[in-house]
Amino acid sequence: MAILQVEGIQKQFGKTPVLRDISFELEQGQALAIIGSSGSGKTTLLRCLNFLERPDQGRITVGGQVLFDAGDPATQREGEVRKKRLHFGLVFQSFNLFPQYTALENVMLAGQLLAREREDFKQNKKRIYADIEARGLALLERMGLADRAGHYPHQLSGGQQQRVAIARALALQPDILCFDEPTSALDPELTGEVLKVIRALAEQKTTMIIVTHEMAFARDVADQVIFMDGGVIVEQGEARQVIEHPQEERTRQFLSRYSEN
């Protein structure tokens, strides 16, 4: 069974429909790329999955558990939303690292705060914190940032900041890791290092949803691709198939703009 099922998501901002009836599934260990022009609703879709926006209609199911159902208020209680968010991780376009914390502290903070809710926190505080720190350091090492653990965000390049942000999202071990245009705020020479890290995650079978404008990257790294336009899924399928042999006219037009460059 698919780890993620998205059914009939609709979202309006005021009177403007941004998402109209979005449905798709994602298998465990697969990487899904969402492509499309600006304003097609890609980012809004990611924000709905992470409960930063509340869909007007639709249902989101992770691992068989209904996390959100627009028709069932019981799934929308404020207190539970916080916990449900942990099924997803989100890497932002603009990194959004906490500037007053070092790279390592950024990675550890949420885990330390969550640990306080554990029943055995008081007795095992030292061990729990040591575990969190060890995991944080290991994650930074995986991101190639072992020597940057004590640096503050402003002392890091954009690419390094984004890799810290990826480590921060991974630290909570989400079921599905979402990327919102992870390289769009980076200088061209820095995108490579971030894409390399995401590629490595894909090879390790991390379940991912990547909103991106990097077509070659989507083709090579993603298993599935969704092309969105005007708030609907125009085409979806196996990545290489959709990007190299699109079936829909709108997909073809969109992709031709990229191959021209």
Added chain:
Amino acid sequence: MFWTVTRTLLEGFGTSAEIFALTLVFALPLGLLVALGSMSKWAPLRGLARGDSPAWLRALAGLRPISAVVEVVVWVIRGTPLMLQLAVIFYVPGMVLGTNPWGSGTQGRITATVAAFVINYACYFSVIYRGGIQGVPQGQREAGQVLGMTRAQIFFRVTLLQMVKRVVPPMSNEIITLVKDTSLANTIGVVELIRAGSTFRTNGGLVWPFFYTAVFYLVFVGVLTILFNWLEKKLDYFKV
């Protein structure tokens, strides 16, 4: 003579410093309250209008009473001279009640001064606080949210320090202005530093003590400047 003058001025300075300190103690937290009030999104009539309702009904539904009232108060306070507000606070209650609730003694005048100053400065502080709160990018809160942090954790662990860092420079400006604004208290008969200095002129024709008061203000502001510079340096380890 110099020491007599210095001692008298020091007494006046003590009163000035008392007004300064009490104003800060009350206006710093009150300002935060005013800031939160001015940002209040509470709209009790929200349910009245739909998208196709007439314009006046939609305007009524969009009314945010707390925010509106607070903003009018801030406008009045920032829009009139502090000297006038001081007179209103000190004299008007007496005119209305028949007896002066502040009492005629020195302490009553100081209390009235502090009351007027607290209201005035809380309004100025509120605008700075609001800038500090709104200046923290929305992405910071969202990053906290997707990491499963509670609202309180996001405020205390993420946004608060960034906000403090943003407000230190404009706050230091206001606080330095407050030092010199304490001289307005002499308009309702408080013997603060300026009044202490001018008594030598009115009673004995000595002018230099009046100018000598500047030294006290300068030293005080100098100490505050060092303090604020130290605080800014302390917060210099990160950039917002």
